[in-house]
Amino acid sequence: MPEGHTVHRLAEAFGHGLVGQRVHTSSPQGRFSEAAQIDRMVLLGAEAVGKHLFLAFAPSADVDLDAPVVRFVHVHLGLYGSWTFAGEPGFARMHAIGAPRVRVGEQERSLDAGTADWQYLLPRPTTRLRIQGPCGLADLTGPTACTLLDGAGRQAIIDRLGPDPLRADADPEQFVSRVVGSRSGIGTMLMNQEVVAGIGNIYRAELLFRARLDPFVPGKALSRSMVEGIWEDLVALMHYGARTGRIVTTQPEHRLLDPRIMERTRQNGDEDPTVVPREQSFYVYHRHTLPCRLCGTVVRSQELAGRTVYWCPRCQTARTRRAAWIRENPAAPWAYADLHDLPGPAA
Template sequence: MPEGHTVHRLARTFDHLFRGEAVSVTSPQGRFADGAALLNGSPLLRAEAFGKQMFLGFGPDPAATREVPDEDLNWLRVHLGLYGSWTFAGDGSVSTVHAIGAPRKRIGEQERVLDAAVLAPGTVAVHRSNTAESVEWIVPDPRGQVRARILGQHAVADLTGPTACEVLNFPEMRRAAAKLGPDPLRSDADPQRFIDQVRRSRIAVGQQLMNQSVIAGVGNIYRAEALFRAHVDPYLPGNLVPEETLRAMWDDLVVLMEYGVKTGAIVTTEPEDRDKGMDPAALAEASGRRAVTRQNTDGDPDAVPRDRSFYVYHRHGQPCRICGTTVSIADMQARKLYWCPTCQN
């Protein structure tokens, strides 16, 4: 499941590709036909991310501008869940990516990025005559079970496999967003809501960090890494975690997740720690039985390699980068939990 920084990147991508443009909205698969009909021909005026959910605001008529109040917009709510993805193609006049977070096949806890060749970018046909040359963008056909397609003048976005895809009015949109906890990536987030909710419960803090009604956008990677960086035992009851520790954890997540939005990758290690805990024998043994964490920056020679990006996530069986203790793994609420028994004691 994409973590919150990925959804914020998606919102920025939609804002970049389609802002202010009346777009065609269809449902090639047919399951979103009624919702698509409500939005078809409307301009996309807003793109908002709340944690792991994205809300796209469409104007009431083709001539609507960005000055239209939020209350007058129709809102497309999309929650990708475990299997959903957006893929993009364009005519070359605007910068696009094939996918943010990349379409994934999920096999247990393992996520594998599909070959980019299947993403079918649009092609450009050049027509020449004795007197003129014209360029026509050939929009790619939908691939797979496309729930919703958004087509603009220069780009197309296809949605497949979402957990939720629905059109809401403004009160419905606000109620959906209100169910979520504060999002560290939003300027209007109130960290005290997060702190108070954790501390009023005896539920383990590691479990609460994965509850989207407690804090929105934190997934399994940010959960493991934030707890490690704060030296907090994931099994510690929330009401026993000091307020100042939770405040520092929130501030740390803001920094880490903003880096994720900027780069498309999660990197939580400090530069001086990245070569620690890299025992070749332990690494070779662990690599044969652990999932590979994919990043949007895979293949970028200037990016931090994924085996140096994390302190504990997917590093079970390897030595802790700080103290050398073997990193532990366990199940918590049907998800894998990673932690250092010494540093987080």
């Protein structure tokens, strides 16, 4: 399932290629008949909140976003959803975001989606929604949710979500208070979108390792300063992910320590030899049965909150923000200069 930084990259892609333009909308699959209601409207804006994408449509470009006439397409990709893009040079900064990595038209005809013939690309039969503008198009397939809402419907969804670390209006105190006031385990709460919006299974596992926290420690057992530290770490990691399209949580000096992974976790830019490989990107995620990069203890896994959580039973025992090895190495992992300077695909 795409994590929050991916949805923010989607919103940026729409903002770059389609926002402000009058577009054609259709549902080749036929399961989103509401596409006819917004056909030939102007795409006013694209907004990401956690794992939710909202596309705002209005009859003309001079309509305010909060006007009653504005309609919002709400998309949640879930496990199998994706957007694919095609258009003129410079339109699509990325060809796909989400689960499948198939270019628009790839199965229908042998045609590069970046050529001037993008207007003739046929949608796949599974395309739930196609949005086409003067310079390019975007196809949505396999989402968990694709609905048409008014402003009140959009706000109702946002009101159910916790703070999004990538949004300027995020309130970290809301996250901290909910965690330290709960008897639930920290590993469970990090996957609860009402506690914090945008975290998926990779960020959960890696945040807990970097904080040296056992996933099953209840929130009430944690100090406020430690939870504040988790938030700070999350903000830094997700901003890096939004900029590069990749999740990288390891410090450079740890990447060549047992660079293996048990499952093939695909990320954007995997084909680029200049990016940090998957096998070097994570401390514990998908490294169950392998030795911990730092202490050599076998990494464990267990189902928690509907997903598999990964952790090192030796490293992840801290009850305070700074574990012993962090005190001995004050530059890691809380110093982010090297993390943000990592090479990666352009945002």
